[in-house]
Amino acid sequence: MPAFEAEAIVLRHYPLSESGRIVVFFTREHGKLRAAADGIKKTKSHLAGALEPFNHVRVGLWFREGKDLGQIRGAELISAFPGKAIDLRRIYACSYFAELTSEIVQENQSNHALFRLLSASMKAAAEASPTAALIRYFEIWALRLNGFFPDFTRCSSCGKGVINEGFFAWVESGEARCTDCAGGVGIHVSAKSASALEKMMKLPPEKFMILPFEHDVASELEKFAQRLLGFNLERQLKSWPLLREALQN
Numbered sequence: 001m002p003a004f005e006a007e008a009i010v011l012r013h014y015p016l017s018e019s020g021r022i023v024v025f026f027t028r029e030h031g032k033l034r035a036a037a038d039g040i041k042k043t044k045s046h047l048a049g050a051l052e053p054f055n056h057v058r059v060g061l062w063f064r065e066g067k068d069l070g071q072i073r074g075a076e077l078i079s080a081f082p083g084k085a086i087d088l089r090r091i092y093a094c095s096y097f098a099e100l101t102s103e104i105v106q107e108n109q110s111n112h113a114l115f116r117l118l119s120a121s122m123k124a125a126a127e128a129s130p131t132a133a134l135i136r137y138f139e140i141w142a143l144r145l146n147g148f149f150p151d152f153t154r155c156s157s158c159g160k161g162v163i164n165e166g167f168f169a170w171v172e173s174g175e176a177r178c179t180d181c182a183g184g185v186g187i188h189v190s191a192k193s194a195s196a197l198e199k200m201m202k203l204p205p206e207k208f209m210i211l212p213f214e215h216d217v218a219s220e221l222e223k224f225a226q227r228l229l230g231f232n233l234e235r236q237l238k239s240w241p242l243l244r245e246a247l248q249n
């Protein structure tokens with residue numbers, strides 16, 4: 001890839017030598033990319049401000065042939081996060097969205113739908129304090145858009161539709177089982193939770209996050225989504241315990 005411009009969300013950055021920084025981007029056009037900015041910490045530059053985590057930017061990048069680490073040529077802010085609202089819930093929610101995205105995607109592979117999900121979810125978290133419903137929405141859709149969300153609408157044994165009566169999720173084999181065929185094994189997703197999952201598939205995040213989310217539905221779907229993530233990512237995300245605690249307060 002020669003020099004090019006990309007629309008990106010800053011997932012995180014970390015130091016490179018004394019004055020430089022490596023920035024991890026999720027770009028609309030090319031997926032997850034890493035690029036270095038040399039000398040960025042020496043001056044309180046416009047560039048350093050634009051490249052803060054969770055910012056939505058237009059960035060100029062250059063990659064030497066065959067190299068995975070690019071160089072940052074410039075960046076223009078499209079929208080800053082978290083803006084003026086210093087609310088831990090918002091910051092932890094965005095950290096979680098960014099970490100989950102970074103872990104679930106393949107490097108250098110575009111995923112336009114995931115870019116839209118990430119940017120819409122960050123926007124929703126910037127405009128109103130994030131709810132458990134928004135977090136579940138992001139998790140389930142991130143799994144789905146990366147091919148990690150099996151068909152949980154029919155019992156894999158008898159073929160019966162399970163949305164109306166709920167189901168047991170067999171996460172490891174990617175199956176849904178109706179109550180008769182599950183034998184009490186699996187993660188229980190009640191009829192109310194199954195109906196919330198169905199709504200999640202049809203609504204944008206800002207609409208889903210304000211729906212009433214009963215306590216038992218919230219806790220069932222948390223268990224369900226976390227098991228799916230744990231199985232597919234094979235580790236717990238660092239930002240999850242902090243977010244979980246912030247959501248409970």
Ligand SMILES: [Zn+2]
Binds near residue numbers: 157158177179180
């Ligand atoms: Zn069945």
